[in-house]
Amino acid sequence: xxxxxxxKFASAFEEDVYTGLTSYPKHLSSKYFYDKKGDKLFQDIxxxxxxxxxxxxxxxxxxxxxxxxxxxxxxxGFDLIELGAGDGKKxxxxxxxxxxxxxxxxxxxxxxxxxALDDLxxxxxxxxxxxxxxxxxxxYFKTLERLSDYNSRKKVILVLGSNxxxxxxxxxxxxxxxxxxxxxxxxxxFMGFDQKKNPQTIxxxxxxxxxxxxxxxxxxxxxxxxxxxxxxDLDSFFHWETYNPETGTAKSFLISNKKQEVNIKNLDLTIHxxxxxxxxxxxxxxxxxxxxxxxxSQADLKVTDSFTDEKNFYKNYIFRK
Ligand code: AVI
Numbered sequence: 337x338x339x340x341x342x343x344k345f346a347s348a349f350e351e352d353v354y355t356g357l358t359s360y361p362k363h364l365s366s367k368y369f370y371d372k373k374g375d376k377l378f379q380d381i382x383x384x385x386x387x388x389x390x391x392x393x394x395x396x397x398x399x400x401x402x403x404x405x406x407x408x409x410x411x412x413g414f415d416l417i418e419l420g421a422g423d424g425k426k427x428x429x430x431x432x433x434x435x436x437x438x439x440x441x442x443x444x445x446x447x448x449x450x451x452a453l454d455d456l457x458x459x460x461x462x463x464x465x466x467x468x469x470x471x472x473x474x475x476y477f478k479t480l481e482r483l484s485d486y487n488s489r490k491k492v493i494l495v496l497g498s499n500x501x502x503x504x505x506x507x508x509x510x511x512x513x514x515x516x517x518x519x520x521x522x523x524x525x526f527m528g529f530d531q532k533k534n535p536q537t538i539x540x541x542x543x544x545x546x547x548x549x550x551x552x553x554x555x556x557x558x559x560x561x562x563x564x565x566x567x568x569d570l571d572s573f574f575h576w577e578t579y580n581p582e583t584g585t586a587k588s589f590l591i592s593n594k595k596q597e598v599n600i601k602n603l604d605l606t607i608h609x610x611x612x613x614x615x616x617x618x619x620x621x622x623x624x625x626x627x628x629x630x631x632x633s634q635a636d637l638k639v640t641d642s643f644t645d646e647k648n649f650y651k652n653y654i655f656r657k
Pocket of ligand 1: 552
């Protein structure tokens with residue numbers, strides 16, 4: 337372990353790059369995939385035929401709209417808080433049903449990016465003009481804390497896309513616990529979890545032949561090049577995916593195809609790579625009911641219902657306190 341306590345870093349990204357690339361084995365966090373280009377690449381991934389997650393979750397919401405919306409609404413009004421709303425394509429199924437059935441609710445999409453919220457609000461104004469939208473710019477947990485007694489009525493917290501899968505179990509429990517702490521006894525959490533399945537289906541989803549996933553993975557190197565004045569040669573790294581069916585963990589790596597040195601000027605750092613040396617960049621955890629129930633219990637939550645698609649590829653669970 338390197339001692340980097342005396343180095344002044346301009347950002348958490350710089351510090352994480354320093355720590356990750358001076359560790360053995362090397363690692364970088366997938367949270368740094370996402371800038372303007374990374375967001376666009378992820379949109380492209382969601383349209384890939386191999387990336388079944390988005391379609392499965394859309395189908396679950398489309399085939400169970402009434403049951404899910406009725407569970408959200410209960411007998412009185414409520415508020416729907418969505419963490420990381422994206423383009424809202426899936427959520428609009430539920431929003432439309434709630435409006436058509438004259439349910440009293442506000443929709444509060446939460447995102448760190450004001451741009452993403454502005455785009456979503458624009459499309460909602462056009463498609464669902466009578467919807468009451470209250471966009472919330474900020475981090476998930478600061479916003480949840482701030483909203484803990486918004487309208488002082490039931491809250492439903494929505495987290496779609498199996499984003500929890502990009503966290504190690506320990507961090508996933510932390511994530512669930514922070515949500516649990518912001519919930520009142522009547523509140524509900526509705527969250528998507530990609531399921532364990534044929535390992536080949538999973539490998540294919542993270543290994544598309546068009547190379548979009550590879551470009552997405554390499555975007556972290558591209559960001560280091562532009563934001564830290566580094567000289568990663570993107571052609572001398574390739575994307576590699578593994579899946580462990582026992583643990584349900586898919587892992588993405590970037591592998592150096594030659595012995596090389598990379599300079600990161602802003603960190604005053606030269607990194608040496610051996611031929612075939614890896615940088616671990618992402619985990620995409622796959623689940624089954626036992627793992628989800630274990631995570632929930634660790635966070636003092638209970639699974640009370642779930643919805644799946646006909647192939648059991650993906651599942652959305654309802655949690656209560
Ligand atoms: C955002 N997250 C749930 C995606 C996943 O499936 O792990 C990110 C992704 N990485 C490669 N393809 C998609």
